[in-house]
Amino acid sequence: MAHEDDTQAVEAYQPSAGLAVPVSDPVQNPGLPPHRARMTDKDPKAEKAAVRTVYTLFYLSAAASIFAVAAYMLFPIEDESFLSIRYNNMFIGLGIAIALLAIGIGAIHWSKALMSDKEHVEHRHATRGSVPTREAAVKAFADANEDSGFGRRKMIRNSLFVALGASILPGLTLFRGLAPMDEDPVHLLNHTMWKEGTRLARDPEGTPIKASEVTLGSAFHVIPEDLASLGHDEGYLEQKAKAIVLLMRLLPEQLIEREERKDWSYDGIVAYSKVCTHVGCPVALYEQQTHHLLCPCHQSQFDVTEEAKVIFGPAARPLPQLPITVDDEGYLVARSDFREPVGPSFWERH
Known part of the structure; x- marks a missing residue:
């Protein structure tokens, strides 16, 4: 983020040269307050606690998805009594709701507490598939990976994969109820x-x-x-x-x-x-x-x-x-x- 009275040099695209070169382009602070470091930026213990919170939420999501599948089996509605239908819908719905909610809360906490929260100014330039443009795109992905910590925070990444994979299971299980498989x-x-x-x-x-x-x-x-x-x-x-x-x-x-x-x-x-x-x-x-x-x-x-x-x-x-x-x-x-x-x-x- 550009601070008050600060100027910064940015890269601008020069069509004649076919590549991006740094040019002086002063960017004035529009009146935003100075960037404040978060507790997770200053305290390694706070950062580790945030990491634990995120992957715990993701694993909680996976457990809730498995619970929804178990509820489908434990509370069948073959007898069509209103009580069994109520329990079936309630526990399956509760499991799916907790699974999706935990993924959402975990992703938000990840972005709020651990991903980079600095603001950047990006100047537009003509779109062209040149070598420097492709290299810049690769660098943007690399920067995003570094800012989010996706590549280096293995516990968060792996728990997210587990949660997303498990979240599919209740839907696949419920498809079983769309057709009777034991009779024609x-x-x-x-x-x-x-x-x-x-x-x-x-x-x-x-x-x-x-x-x-x-x-x-x-x-x-x-x-x-x-x-x-x-x-x-x-x-x-x-x-x-x-x-x-x-x-x-x-x-x-x-x-x-x-x-x-x-x-x-x-x-x-x-x-x-x-x-x-x-x-x-x-x-x-x-x-x-x-x-x-x-x-x-x-x-x-x-x-x-x-x-x-x-x-x-x-x-x-x-x-x-x-x-x-x-x-x-x-x-x-x-x-x-x-x-x-x-x-x-x-x-x-x-």
């Missing part, structure tokens, strides 16, 4: 709680729905009636995620159906899986005038009048249709389970 995904998604005779019920009340209650333009979020009585510790969330359905009524003449699907609807009432075939987001928006279903995540659109075929967006296949009819009491019931896997189509390419 297509088989899991090809079977839901729907079966012949299961009544369609409102979500979340579990109240059965009569065909007479479904009016033109209406849309019902539907679950199997049996699901409403299933305990939350017995796979409720998993079963609901696979079985949830959207129910709508159109004029029968508006439906364009293949011959083999003529009996899959009832008097213009159709039921389709609510799980988008792109990445599994909930298809929750129904346009009454156009009879289109919209997925809000990536804007895939499906035409209800034509077997929920894809008319826009990244979805690769139509929404699976649930075959329905009515029972003796007029309640809507399923004819069978879905005839194809529900959810994202990439499961079929597993």
Whole structure:
């Protein structure tokens, strides 16, 4: 930093000569206070203490990352109880948060207490890939290495590498939960709680729905009636995620159906899986005038009048249709389970 009443000689680029030569260029102090040496600059013990603090924080980060991985294994959520989900999220999140926070605090303390804190004036010059320019770039890296101490402070450098490497482990571990590896995904998604005779019920009340209650333009979020009585510790969330359905009524003449699907609807009432075939987001928006279903995540659109075929967006296949009819009491019931896997189509390419 240039101090008050000080002048300094700087290097300026001379295009005619093709190299940098020192020229006299007085730089006046703009009014900044004189540079004050830090305690770590004056006291070797303080410097060593700062070094210990930094690498301890980095090793703490590594330990927290390993703790997050351990928490993933110690608090599984296969049973889907709310308590196990809470513990799983809390301890994994706590481990990742401490890991990232320790890296951040350690890096800041390193820069504040140990890296050079002197200010410099750098004059711009024409950009040119000359030999002196390349040499100057190498020197700049060497100076930065010397100022930061990265090359000579082995404990800090090595602990940083350990912390950064360990911070990746929780993310890699969590990828394990994105897909069931012990069972065939297509088989899991090809079977839901729907079966012949299961009544369609409102979500979340579990109240059965009569065909007479479904009016033109209406849309019902539907679950199997049996699901409403299933305990939350017995796979409720998993079963609901696979079985949830959207129910709508159109004029029968508006439906364009293949011959083999003529009996899959009832008097213009159709039921389709609510799980988008792109990445599994909930298809929750129904346009009454156009009879289109919209997925809000990536804007895939499906035409209800034509077997929920894809008319826009990244979805690769139509929404699976649930075959329905009515029972003796007029309640809507399923004819069978879905005839194809529900959810994202990439499961079929597993």
